Amino acid sequence: MAGISRSGSVRFLLFFVSVCLQFIPGFSDDSTSSENSSKPKPITMVMVLFGLIAVGLFSFFLFKLWQKKKRDEQYARLLKLFEEDDELELELGLRN
Secondary structure, eight states: OHHHHHHHHHHHHHHHHHHHHHTSTTTOOOOSSTTTSOOOOHHHHHHHHHHHHHHHHHHHHHHHHHHHHHHHHHHHHHHHHHSOOHHHHHHHTSOO
16 A cells, blocks of 8 residues: 555656646747747756755655654653553552
């Protein structure tokens, strides 16, 4: 199941990127309007690329932070589950 959902998400990501690239004038295949319109400057494309990389890295950082927080919460729950409860032992008569 995980392999199916992973390949589906990769296909969706590739489709999404290909659609987004059509909106950037330098990558679109529209040759009719290329005579009158000016091409985007390379600095603009580099800035957009750096912006996308920064957003991707920030998202990755937030995801790792979220994973660490969930792992710490699960570990705290596990410790709480196995901590010794003296009062419970006394009530059940397991200890004097």
